[in-house]
Every structure is written in structure tokens, then in C-alpha cells.
Amino acid sequence: MYVYISYFPYLIFMKKKFLNFLILLISFLFLHSSCAKKSSTTSDNTSNSDNQTTSSDEAPNQVVFTKSIMDPDATQSKDYEEWASEVIQTSDGGYVVVGRSISWAWPTPNNVDDILIVKLDGSGNIIWNNKIHLRNYDRATSVVEDNDGNYVLTGFTSNDDSDKSDVFFAKVNIQGNVLLKTAIKITNKYDGGYSISKTADGGYIIGGEAGHSHNEDFMMLKVDQNGEKQWSKKFSDQEDNSAFDTLEASDGNFYLVGSKRIIYKYEDIRIIKTNSNGIKIWDKNYGGNYDDIGEGIIETENNTFVVAASTFSYGKAGDAMLMKINSDGDVIWQKNYGGDKKDQLRDLDGNTVSGRHLSKTPDGGFLVSGYTNSFSEFTDMWVFKTNKSGLLLWNYNYQNEKEDYAFSAKQAVDGSVIIAGATTPSSYGTENILIVK
DSSP states (O other), rough: HHHHHHHHHHHHHHHHHHHHHHHHHHHHHHHHHHHHHHHHHHOTTOOOOOOOOSSSSOOOOOOOOOOEEEEOOSSSGGGEEEEEEEEOOOOOOEEEEEEEEEESSSSSOOEEEEEHHHHHHHTOOOOEEEOOSSEEEEEEEEEEEOOOOOOEEEEEESHHHHHHBEEEEEEEEETTEEEEEEEESSSSSBBBEEEEEEOOOOOOOEEEEEHHHHHHHHEEEEOOOTEEEEEEEEOOOOOEEEEEEEEEOOOOOOOEEEEOOTTSSOOEEEEEEEETSSSSSEEEEESSOOEEEEEEEEOOOOGGGGEEESSSSSSSSSEEEEEEOTTTTEEEEEEEOOOOOOSOOSSSSSSOOOOBBBOTTTSSSSSEEEEEEESSSHHHHHEEEOOTOOEEEEEEEESSSEEEEEEEEEOOOOOOEEEEEEOOSTTOOOOOOEEEO
């Protein structure tokens, strides 16, 4: 009995130590498993999920809605061909999409190309789907919402689709009524706007091209809130230059980004900085020995800028690229994104479809939209997100078993991602606007 009593406390002590060890071991394994699961959710750079963003660092995981949009006069898909250039979320929680509709009717109507502007509510229901007709060939490339809740557009307008066009400018109210539409002449040759953004004085800055067709120059146009021309600047350099995006920086200077063709060879990214009056401060080229096209520019912290581009000089079979520069145009970092096949920001007949491929997220990261051939047997809508340092957070490709292109993507106020582009829904080979949230 004495021996049993003397060992009993010792046995209890050993059991307690063993139980404590088991508890610690189980806790460690549980925490390790949880961390591993979280890491795979937020850092999988090749995720091909179909989904909605629930957190800014998580890949979309659920399609909220899709919407295929045709010309309001179309009775079937083959009647018209429609593309979306940009989508924005509006102050009322809905969305506005702008683009272009081409008629395939025979005999050919007077208005072959029209501008489409479509208003959706937050659930993707079409509130109105309108066409804007100024001349025979019109297309919208970019849209912003003004301080009064109206939608302000830019693009191209032409009478005969030849070597002459003008910058298109229009303002549409929340009911879809056109308040004004006008053509702004720059050179009396081939002029047009690819991007529009608001300026601190209440007006707008438009970036585009001007000059002879296939021999254009960078163009920057400053207008007031009613589209009245205040000044314009044209920046020549050899041949075939197009400015696809522009912005007013926090210091009042302007930046233009686009492409410059090196004679008979390839395209380079071209960036121009001007002062507040459009006087050039510097003009620089970036890229390698193949085609590189600047698509978008956004200001980040400390007067630095991130540029989105399509590149064939870096990566594999064609990639997307982000490049950060300072206010002097010096490269801080440069990174490319994509898979083993062709992954690009623009396609569908080159400059004919110009999108707004770069946007900034509330957490300081970036959304980039385009198309990919790397993640399925089809051409898919492609959107990816990086953090402010260009680190890839997630990839998303919308698999529709068709030919799909994303020309614009924005993060909505609820954290989801709204994507606008084009899809080929039938054997006719004509595109319709495709919206995916």
C-alpha cells in the first residue's frame, strides 16, 4: 500500500505532462493547417476560379451575374457587332458601359457605326440601352461621371470612315438623355480621343491621336465642362503614335502614355510629361526588341506612377506588364504577367477596340484587364490583381467556351469586380458586349 501511494502522485504528474504535450501538439497542428489553408487561398497566382471578390486580396470565387448586350435595334446577334470599351460604377450604385455598335445590315445604313451607352443597376439589370449618333461612324472609348451625376464620353467621329475624323465629346444625364454631343477638330485629318479624365478646374483632359491615318501623333486636348476646346497639343515623332491614356497628376502636370512605332520595325511604350499648359517636360520610350504598347497610367504615392502595357519583349508568348516610374520617368520596377501562351491587353483589330485596362483598387493595388490563351483552350476574359508593389495577388479568367475579351475592369464598392468586354456568342463571328460581375 505504501508503495502504491508513493507512486500515485508521480503517475498523475506524468499523465498531466503527457496531456499538456498532446494539447500543445494538437494546437500546433491546427494552427499550421489554418495558416496553410489561408496561404493557398490568397496567394495562388494561377487560380482559374469563376467568382466574385470577397476580399481585396482574394481571387473572385462566384459569378454574381453575366449580361450579354446587343444593339437596341438588333433582332439577332448577327445584325450588329458590339464592343465595350469601359465600365464605371456610378454614384447611385449602378454601372455605365460605353462602346461601339457596327451594323451588318444590307443595304448599308447611313449610320454604320454608333456609340452605345448602357446603364445597369447594381444587380446587372439593364435600365436603358441607348445609341448616340453624330455622324456615320462614331465610337466611344472612355467615360467618366461628372459632379452632377452626368456621364461624359470621348471617342471618334467621322463622316466616311476614311482618313478624316474628329474627337467625339458628349454628355448624357442619368436618364440616358443626351445633353450635348459635338465633334472637336484638331488637325482636319485623323483625330480621335482614347481616354478622358476630370481635371482640377472642373474640365477634362483627353488623350488620343491626331494627324494622317497610320502616321498619327500623340494628342492631348483640354476642354471645359461643356466640351469647349481650351487648347490642344500634338507631339510628333517619326510615324504612327497613339496616346491611349492620360491624366492630370496631383502637382498639376499631365502625363500621356501610348505607343510609338519604330520605323519598319516594332512598337515601343511612349510616355510624355507636360506642364499644366501642355508644354512638354520630357518624352521617353520604354521596351525591348519587339512590340510593347502602353495602355494605361495611374498616379500612386509620392508622385510616382504605374503604367500598364502589352509586351512581346518580355515573358513568353506575349504578356501583360506593369512598370512603376517616378516623376522624371525613371523606372523603379517592372514586372510581366501571364502564362505560357499569348496573354495581352488589347486585340480585335488593334486600335479599333481600345479599352481602359488599368484601374486602382481602394487598398492601393491594381486591376488589369485583357485576354488570355494560357489557362484554357479558348480565348478567355482575363483580370488580375497586384498589390502596390506589383506582386501578383490573383489571376481570374472567365471561361465561357467562346472567344471573350476584357477591355475594362473595376473594383465595385462591395468589393466585387465588374468586367466589360466582348464575346463571340455564335458561329457568325460577330461580337456582343459581355458584362461579368
